Amino acid sequence: MTSKEKQKMTKAEIILQVIIFSLGFFYAFVYYVRVPGVALQSAADQLFTYLTSILTAAFAIGIINLTRVHANNVKNRRPIWKYSLILLVSMYFMAVASVIASPFSLDPQSSVIPGAVYAVFFPIWQFLYYDILVSINATLFSLLAFFIASAAYRAFKARSLETSILLAAGLLVMIGQAPISNSVWPGFGDVRDWIMAFPNTAGQRGILIGTALGILAFSVRRLIRYPWGR
Amino acid sequence: MRVNELEVFSTRNPILLVLILLIFIPAAMVPLAYAVPIQGMQVLTAGPDKWEEKHVLRPWVIYDGASFKMWYAGENAEGVDRIGMATSTDGISWTKYSDNPVFDVGSPGSWDLDSVNDPCVIFEDNQYKMWYVGQTWGATAADDLYRIGYATSPDGIHWTRYSENPVLTTGSLGSWDDRRVWRPSVISTGSGYVMYYRGAAVGEGSQAKAGVATSSDGVHWTKTAVLSMPAGSSGWDAYSRQVDALNIGGVMKAGDMYIMSYASIKARNSPAQIGLASSTDGINWNPYTDNPVITYGTSGGWDSGPGGVGAGNNAGSMILAARNQYYVYYGAQDPGSPPTYTIGVATLPISIYPISQTTSTTSFTTVSITSIPETTTISETGVTQQTKEATTTPVSQPFTLGIAMPSLFIGRMSQAGLLVITLGSIFAVTRIASKRKLKTRGIPGLERLDKWIEQAGELKRPVLFTPGTGTIQTPDTLAALALLEHVASRCAQHGVHIIVANADYNVHQVTVDIVKSAYKKARREDLYKDDSVRYISTRQFAYAAGVMGLLRRERPALNVFVGDYQAEALEIAEAGRTDAIAQFGGTSNVDQVPFFMATCDQALVGEELYTAQGYLTNDADAISKLVGPDAGKALAILLIAVGAILVTLGNNVLTSLLRL
Numbered sequence: 062m063t064s065k066e067k068q069k070m071t072k073a074e075i076i077l078q079v080i081i082f083s084l085g086f087f088y089a090f091v092y093y094v095r096v097p098g099v100a101l102q103s104a105a106d107q108l109f110t111y112l113t114s115i116l117t118a119a120f121a122i123g124i125i126n127l128t129r130v131h132a133n134n135v136k137n138r139r140p141i142w143k144y145s146l147i148l149l150v151s152m153y154f155m156a157v158a159s160v161i162a163s164p165f166s167l168d169p170q171s172s173v174i175p176g177a178v179y180a181v182f183f184p185i186w187q188f189l190y191y192d193i194l195v196s197i198n199a200t201l202f203s204l205l206a207f208f209i210a211s212a213a214y215r216a217f218k219a220r221s222l223e224t225s226i227l228l229a230a231g232l233l234v235m236i237g238q239a240p241i242s243n244s245v246w247p248g249f250g251d252v253r254d255w256i257m258a259f260p261n262t263a264g265q266r267g268i269l270i271g272t273a274l275g276i277l278a279f280s281v282r283r284l285i286r287y288p289w290g291r
Numbered sequence: 292m293r294v295n296e297l298e299v300f301s302t303r304n305p306i307l308l309v310l311i312l313l314i315f316i317p318a319a320m321v322p323l324a325y326a327v328p329i330q331g332m333q334v335l336t337a338g339p340d341k342w343e344e345k346h347v348l349r350p351w352v353i354y355d356g357a358s359f360k361m362w363y364a365g366e367n368a369e370g371v372d373r374i375g376m377a378t379s380t381d382g383i384s385w386t387k388y389s390d391n392p393v394f395d396v397g398s399p400g401s402w403d404l405d406s407v408n409d410p411c412v413i414f415e416d417n418q419y420k421m422w423y424v425g426q427t428w429g430a431t432a433a434d435d436l437y438r439i440g441y442a443t444s445p446d447g448i449h450w451t452r453y454s455e456n457p458v459l460t461t462g463s464l465g466s467w468d469d470r471r472v473w474r475p476s477v478i479s480t481g482s483g484y485v486m487y488y489r490g491a492a493v494g495e496g497s498q499a500k501a502g503v504a505t506s507s508d509g510v511h512w513t514k515t516a517v518l519s520m521p522a523g524s525s526g527w528d529a530y531s532r533q534v535d536a537l538n539i540g541g542v543m544k545a546g547d548m549y550i551m552s553y554a555s556i557k558a559r560n561s562p563a564q565i566g567l568a569s570s571t572d573g574i575n576w577n578p579y580t581d582n583p584v585i586t587y588g589t590s591g592g593w594d595s596g597p598g599g600v601g602a603g604n605n606a607g608s609m610i611l612a613a614r615n616q617y618y619v620y621y622g623a624q625d626p627g628s629p630p631t632y633t634i635g636v637a638t639l640p641i642s643i644y645p646i647s648q649t650t651s652t653t654s655f656t657t658v659s660i661t662s663i664p665e666t667t668t669i670s671e672t673g674v675t676q677q678t679k680e681a682t683t684t685p686v687s688q689p690f691t692l693g694i695a696m697p698s699l700f701i702g703r704m705s706q707a708g709l710l711v712i713t714l715g716s717i718f719a720v721t722r723i724a725s726k727r728k729l730k731t732r733g734i735p736g737l738e739r740l741d742k743w744i745e746q747a748g749e750l751k752r753p754v755l756f757t758p759g760t761g762t763i764q765t766p767d768t769l770a771a772l773a774l775l776e777h778v779a780s781r782c783a784q785h786g787v788h789i790i791v792a793n794a795d796y797n798v799h800q801v802t803v804d805i806v807k808s809a810y811k812k813a814r815r816e817d818l819y820k821d822d823s824v825r826y827i828s829t830r831q832f833a834y835a836a837g838v839m840g841l842l843r844r845e846r847p848a849l850n851v852f853v854g855d856y857q858a859e860a861l862e863i864a865e866a867g868r869t870d871a872i873a874q875f876g877g878t879s880n881v882d883q884v885p886f887f888m889a890t891c892d893q894a895l896v897g898e899e900l901y902t903a904q905g906y907l908t909n910d911a912d913a914i915s916k917l918v919g920p921d922a923g924k925a926l927a928i929l930l931i932a933v934g935a936i937l938v939t940l941g942n943n944v945l946t947s948l949l950r951l
Contacts, residue, residue: 123796275897
């Protein structure tokens with residue numbers, strides 16, 4: 062992308078940029094300034110509700126993309142087409158089951174869908190949600206314990222001065238956290254607390270301040286420049 | 292048709308700075324603009340004396356034209372409340388009376404033997420008159436009986452109880468206040484008195500309401516009305532209005548206007564905030580347009596407890612006008628377990644409810660009521676007396692900064708000011724850096740990104756880009772999308788197939804646009820396929836599983852995962868590491884940074900994520916933006932250093948100024 066190309070915007074892009082800037086200006090103004098007697102915050106809230114509604118509608122596009130990708134896998138008999146088929150069947154069956162018989166049912170009073178249908182679908186929904194989805198979710202979360210161990214193993218190598226300090230600090234915190242540390246030497250707990258309260262907090266705050274300033278510069282840049290796709 | 296980009300969008304143009312400043316200029320205009328809600332400052336704490344070692348709460352303050360006097364409830368370890376007094380010359384720094392409490396519980400067998408609190412004091416006829424709440428405890432808290440009594444004093448310290456107390460008691464069984472009455476707020480009319488008070492009915496879940504009573508002598512009262520408060524426009528009081536509860540604080544009258552402070556909550560169990568309301572007749576009230584005016588803290592401070600500010604049976608609030616501004620005193624709880632109540636104050640500009648100079652101090656005696664309906668009549672004497680009070684009370688004191696920060700500079704105004712200074716610094720330094728083509732510090736390892744993409748082209752393997760699980764409103768995600776512009780562009784140039792895996796359906800749409808545009812610009816539309824950009828799942832671990840599957844199946848040469856990540860980042864990174872895929876990560880989430888550092892070949896940390904695009908584009912203007920945030924950092928370091936020194940020396944001016 063040459064510098065000359067970057068300097069050009071179409072008329073549509075300029076209009077878009079003006080809208081973006083105006084809305085950004087409005088929200089910043091409402092956040093910082095209150096004018097007694099003028100319900101600006103209320104207008105901003107309503108605008109945000111409108112925005113949320115539009116954003117939520119995009120969910121359908123996500124589902125369409127998911128369906129298209131995996132339907133193509135099945136259609137073209139790609140190597141993983143069986144998994145794609147399982148995904149499509151699971152996704153749509155779960156959606157139907159949730160609408161018919163779940164705590165999120167569209168007809169909880171059975172005024173349209175017969176009670177007998179509810180009675181059939183509800184145990185299936187319960188099985189799919191609690192016995193499969195929740196269990197798989199918990200399994201993936203539990204895997205983190207092993208991943209943390211393997212990542213820590215790689216990180217804890219005294220290759221340089223910095224990694225040696227990291228290794229020493231990590232060991233002291235781990236020892237201080239272990240129940241047995243108190244019986245070995247009561248001071249381990251204090252050392253752990255000091256490391257967490259001072260060097261650790263100072264480092265985290267340094268990153269946070271830098272991030273806040275980065276966001277500030279980035280946000281202003283986004284507010285005044287054409288955003289994406291260039 | 293294409294036209295040149297408007298000059299105004301160039302960051303090197305001073306017009307831009309002016310536009311940014313325009314946002315905040317109104318913030319400095321007094322009294323045209325005023326930001327609420329604000330947080331007040333703590334002015335009175337519990338202890339050290341035993342009688343008030345647990346809490347101080349339910350303040351009542353009067354202003355005599357020169358100094359402030361406060362009566363408040365102090366609570367000991369057994370939960371017994373007594374009333375103490377404190378004085379102040381500025382309404383902020385208070386000195387407790389050395390021989391507190393000035394008002395003790397009643398003698399055994401009396402109606403107020405267990406606790407006395409909720410003082411409401413006026414100065415009239417050369418004596419202090421106090422209405423207060425006396426408690427008789429039952430077997431459970433629900434059985435406690437609250438009633439209102441009366442006492443007088445020549446000096447505010449030595450009190451004499453009215454012999455026929457209590458003067459206002461609970462209603463007959465079945466009435467709205469048949470369980471308890473408390474929190475009196477009395478206005479002298481010259482010819483009589485009007486009392487606002489809280490009341491609650493017997494029965495679980497009954498909500499406290501507010502009532503009005505009138506009296507000709509301050510001791511014989513007639514209940515006249517139950518108040519109702521319309522809902523505020525912003526929904527800050529949604530739950531309180533839903534259950535029709537009115538947590539009345541204090542009522543003052545100035546000129547023809549009644550002003551009330553009251554607390555409300557947005558949802559069940561949410562922290563309370565304080566709002567104001569006005570009325571012309573004392574019965575029909577209109578909430579202030581921009582309620583709430585005082586909010587709770589969130590940083591673990593004195594007003595950060597779950598109950599919020601000015602709420603419940605304990606905290607209380609009251610409002611008075613003095614020195615050309617409003618003072619709202621209130622109780623608030625800290626987040627301790629159990630929480631401790633202390634007393635704070637917030638000052639608001641007189642422009643919120645404009646009242647004249649002669650009436651601005653009428654909270655000292657309160658002024659004559661001209662329109663309380665039904666039972667109150669106005670006499671000539673009352674009007675005459677009010678005029679006399681006003682002339683004998685010095686009121687024309689200037690609006691001074693004093694020890695306490697004026698309300699204008701508390702809350703978002705100070706934030707706005709700091710923002711203007713920071714933005715000014717950033718852009719000033721950016722301009723200088725851009726003009727002089729300053730050499731900036733590099734971001735370690737960033738240049739390797741281009742080499743990896745080039746290698747992916749040679750290996751004929753794809754590049755995987757994952758912007759994380761944040762939404763389109765998350766800053767880290769937006770920074771990731773900015774970086775995607777560069778990565779997609781390079782992929783297109785080197786004929787590399789890029790795969791983008793999204794967790795958010797809105798981010799998905801934007802990434803489709805970015806990738807398509809990049810291939811189109813490089814005239815490599817053939818590389819874009821339907822599955823180049825994929826929507827995986829909004830569920831955190833489903834997304835992680837999807838990306839791990841892509842890493843295993845698609846065998847990318849490079850995994851770029853930058854953006855908003857939580858625990859799923861480590862799973863993705865370890866999966867890539869296992870398959871020996873080059874990994875380029877980045878996040879500003881401090882909890883995840885260690886994992887990125889441990890598992891990635893290169894990682895962007897904190898603000899590097901936001902400045903990476905500028906560095907990669909090699910554009911003089913963009914590169915100079917790396918210098919701008921550094922100027923902001925220098926400013927932050929300066930503020931931290933000065934703030935630390937000032938706090939060490941016992942000066943809280945800077946921390947008060949910059950509080951959030």
